[in-house]
Amino acid sequence: MAEPVPAPNPTDLLTRLPKVDLHCHLLGTVRAATFGELARRERLDLPESPEAIYAGINSRPPDPELYRSTRIPMPQGRSPDEPETSYSLFQASEWVRAVVRTPEDLSRIAYEACADAFLGSGTRHLEFSFDMIPGHLAPIGYAGVVEAMADGIRRAEGEFAMTARMLAAIDRSGSAQEALEWIRTVVEHPHEYVVGIGLDNLENSGPPERFAEAYALAGAAGLGRTAHTSEHVPAATNAVTCLDVLGCDRLDHGYFILEDDEVVARMRAEQVPFTVASTTSRRSWRPWRRASIAAMIEAGINVFPASDDPAMFPTTLLNEYLIQHEQIGTSLEHLGRMALAGIDACWLPEPAKSELRARSEAEIADLLAGRPA
Template identity: 40%
Template sequence: MWQTGRYPHGVSYETMVDGFIDGLRRAKEELGITGRLIPAINRELGPEVAIAMVRDVLAHPREEVIGIGMDCAEFKGPPELFKDAYALARSAGLRCTAHACEDNQTLTQAPPRNVETCLDVLGCDRIDHGYNMLADPVLTCRCRERGVPFTVCSHTCVPQRMEKRAETLKAMHEAGLFLVPCTDDPPMFGTDIGTTYVTMARVLSLSVEEVAAMSLRTLDASWLSDAEKAAMKTEFEAEIQSLSMIKA
């Protein structure tokens, strides 16, 4: 049974988060990789557990923990149930995102209104996935005009869905939505960020210049500080220029 401060496997939040942070700091020192953490609510456990988890996060603040998210089956925990947990997180300055409108669920299970609820009720400033939202043209238009970032994945863990995912990504791109290529769970999906970009470039028929522009725009969707974003943009632009010279 879940208890505040201790999770099903008997490890406290504080122990878990510090272990992740040790890994992030080593990655920065040894590989130059910058990382941040977003604890995720398991919506299937219900709103009370979500509030308790957020309280754990706030009771043990860490510089590397910059927001909260939410995943698992939407029909087992629609977003409106978690309004209080998200309000608590926002009151402490954490950024907010949530999985919504995933295409491994039907329109009844993961309807477009879930994206609307995440934006208007939970206060999310980006959405993870969002594929089923295309069924609502008005909401799709609103998200385009508002510039809502959607973290999307080129791969799924079910090979039979790959063709459908490609069609959906193409439709999202044609709708002018702000797409941020991501890997989700690399071991489960059998991908990495390089493969994701190559796949999306092929699916969306993007030129090299368009892929470069997409990679730069993704920085706007990140929750890094303005100074960190500026530094990374300079690094990205230098790398893009270097690769362009090699190609030439």
């Protein structure tokens, strides 16, 4: 009689699971050690070491009165793990942004983002976003900035069994005209490694329809479209707008779609892809985030994990998968389906996407069956 196949060890299986990360901000990947080295070079006066700053990131939530009656109760007080000295994610990001100065810096942080994703999480494809070019990088120009980051990606692709692409992100705290000019720059300087656009920063800044013209321009150029939505505003409306007005192919976050049963039904029927992150810089919101993701899964929504700002939270894509299994209760089989759903939603060109899908499907089947690598 054949020996029974032992059940796979969850941590080992999830470590080896082929994953994609479609929601990751480049500035949020910068290693503390790299930040420190660049800060010393630029003589940036920091209140503490980069390691201490990262450990103290804890963004304060918006006005709690906005969230008094959400379907999934929102914590109103501080969480027990909040540090005595806190730094907002935006403040930390601005400090990092200020010390990234040269093409070599850009290439380095793009390479390190890829290396950390592959070596730390087994990420096979990464899509990271970058914002409008700050003034101190203007002499390099958009084309120079993108090519520098692409150089880092190419080096990583040459060393690791992975691919990566870039998304140009609109800062929603800016104006519609600024967004349009930014996306016009992106469209007028096409690059094979820039495959889409996104919309980030606090959703409370204003409704997404302000950026319809910029999104239409990106769509006409063949770029993929995503947006942070239903993350800070406790309503499902913005997610619908992102689909119907902005023409998004996938959505980031989306937890507040749970406020509207009709929207939930639509998202389930259309299997709209949502990138979700269990870890956030708003530490008091983490239990609510995880409960919301569990409810989205229970409702049949197409969600899959992402790392968001992995160095700064800190987290990793692997850690997000472990949280899904250990704290949210998602089965290993479902996590395998999530990994494949992420591939289906990525913006790799064909046939690379189909090849990644077929290879990953075979690997996942072997992992779940307990077959050796």
